[in-house]
Amino acid sequence: MQHRKLGKSGLEVSVIGLGANNFGGRIDYGQSDSVISQAIDVGINLIDTSNSYGNTLSEEYIGRSLEGRRESMVIATKVSSRMNDGPNQAGNSRKHIMDQVEKSLRRLRTDYIDLYQIHWWDPATPIDETLRALDDLTAQGKIRYFGCSNFNSWQVCESVWTSRDLSLRSFISVQPHYSLLERSIETDLIPFCDRYGMGILPYFPLANGFLTGKYRKGAAPPDGTRLQSDDRGLFSDRNFEILEQLISFCDERGKNIIDLAFAWLLFRENVSSVIAGATKPDQVITNGQAGDWDLTPEEYKIVAGILQ
Numbered sequence: 142m143q144h145r146k147l148g149k150s151g152l153e154v155s156v157i158g159l160g161a162n163n164f165g166g167r168i169d170y171g172q173s174d175s176v177i178s179q180a181i182d183v184g185i186n187l188i189d190t191s192n193s194y195g196n197t198l199s200e201e202y203i204g205r206s207l208e209g210r211r212e213s214m215v216i217a218t219k220v221s222s223r224m225n226d227g228p229n230q231a232g233n234s235r236k237h238i239m240d241q242v243e244k245s246l247r248r249l250r251t252d253y254i255d256l257y258q259i260h261w262w263d264p265a266t267p268i269d270e271t272l273r274a275l276d277d278l279t280a281q282g283k284i285r286y287f288g289c290s291n292f293n294s295w296q297v298c299e300s301v302w303t304s305r306d307l308s309l310r311s312f313i314s315v316q317p318h319y320s321l322l323e324r325s326i327e328t329d330l331i332p333f334c335d336r337y338g339m340g341i342l343p344y345f346p347l348a349n350g351f352l353t354g355k356y357r358k359g360a361a362p363p364d365g366t367r368l369q370s371d372d373r374g375l376f377s378d379r380n381f382e383i384l385e386q387l388i389s390f391c392d393e394r395g396k397n398i399i400d401l402a403f404a405w406l407l408f409r410e411n412v413s414s415v416i417a418g419a420t421k422p423d424q425v426i427t428n429g430q431a432g433d434w435d436l437t438p439e440e441y442k443i444v445a446g447i448l449q
Contacts, residue, residue: 142155142156142157142183142184142185142186142429142432143155143432143433144156144186145340145410145413145414146340146413147256147286147313147340147342147414148313148314148334148338148339148340148411148413149313149338149339149340150286150313150340152215152255152256152285152286153186154186154187154215154413154414155184155185155186155187155414156403156407156413156414156415156432157185157403157414157415157417157428157429157431157432158185158187158189158217158342158414158415158416158417159176159177159180159185159187159188159189159417159418159419159425160189160190160344160416160417160418160419161173161188161189161190161194161199161202161203162190162191162194162195162199162418163195163418163419163420164176164190164194164195164198164199164202164203165194165195165196165197165198165199165201165202166194166195166196166198166199167420168420170198170205170206172420172421173199173202173203173206174202174206175421175422176419176420176421176422176424176425177202177203177206177207178206178422179422179425179426180419180425180429181210181213181214183425183426183429183430184429185425185429186213186215187214187215187217187414187416188203188216188217189217189218189316189342189344189416190203190217190218190219191218191219191220191222191260192218192219192220192222192224192241192244192245192248193219193222193223193224193260197224197244200218200245200248200249203216203249204248204249204250204251207249207250207251208250211250211251215256216249216251216254216255217254217255217256217257217258217288217342218245218249218254218256218257218258219257219258219259219290220233220237220238220241220242220245220257220258220259220260221233221259221260221261221263222260222261224241232263232265232266233259233261233262233263233266233270233271234263234266234270234271235270235271235273235274238271238274238275238278242254242257242278242283242284246283252282252283253282253283253284253285254284254285255284255285255286256285256286256287256288256313256314257275257278257284257286257287257288258287258289258290258314258316259271259275259287259288259289259290259292259312260290260291261290261291262289262291262292262293262296268299268300268303269303269307272300272303272304272307272309272311273309275287275310276304276309276310279310286313286314287310287312287313288312288313288314288315288316288340288342289312289314289315289316290315290316290317290344291316291317291318292315292317293330294326294328294330295329297312297315297330297333297334297339298333300312301337301339312339313339313340314339314340314341314342314413315330315334315339315340315341315342316341316342316343316344316416317330317341317342317343317344318343318345319341319343319344319345319346319406320343320345320346320347320348320352320402320406321348321352321383321387321401321402321405321444321448322348322351322352322375322380322383323345323348324448331409331411334411335411338411340411340413340414341409341411341412341413342412342413342414342415342416343412343415343416344416346402346403346406346415346417347399347402347417348402349367349368349373349375350366350367350368351368351375351380351384352384352387352398352399353398353399354384354397354398354399356368356375356376356384357381357384358378358381358384358385383447383448384398386447387401387444387447390443390444390447394440399427399428399431400430400431400434401434401444402431403415403417403428403431403432403434404431404432404434404435404436405436405441405444407432407436408436408441415432
């Protein structure tokens, strides 16, 4: 497994990360533990979760599973989502962040979080309040680094420049929706990250499973698959046309579409790690192997042409 620096920081993360959004929801503790163990076995050291995943169970399962082997892992979690009814139970206020980080630490059974991410932009809280809280938590040693998720480019820019203006520590990473079929961040966000050295952690790299090759034009979706009841707008003629061309591209090189989905994202140097969820150990193995394909510039251009 290859590793890259996360943005301009000194933190090294595996180029494939394990997304834990299924823990406590689609899979129970035993299954989650098997997935985590397999991830460690294939060399994945980054596990990404949120205080809200699985109604807090995702963090609990991770903490329980990593007892005795926590030091080898980079734990990334998030804060912002609503955790209860009433005031101060959501958002990016100092109070909510300070309350929630303590709960996350307890659930994760650790005394520090490697990467603490703001899950969503909060228009009701001044960004300087959020950044001061994160800076204080870093100084206290409760978090090592912090980043953001689902921010628009202007929101990332305002955050970075607020940190500079106030001489505070800053976001080192951003976690956006990014895949072969979802490329909107290429217009503004990626150029900003290039200029300011922010690491990118794409999620949904397989487009909710569409880029696994399970779905083919004119065929019924396989039973039990994620897109069986709701295709999320992915089952368009254009997307199926792109999929067929990408599969042909992979077949010519003895690869598969999953390999390409990861390799294409990792062609960009500031994509530090691609976050991929899994519900079974064999999915972790497949994802981990996908990180071994280094696209050539010519191959990247061919794929870019298919996506036009």
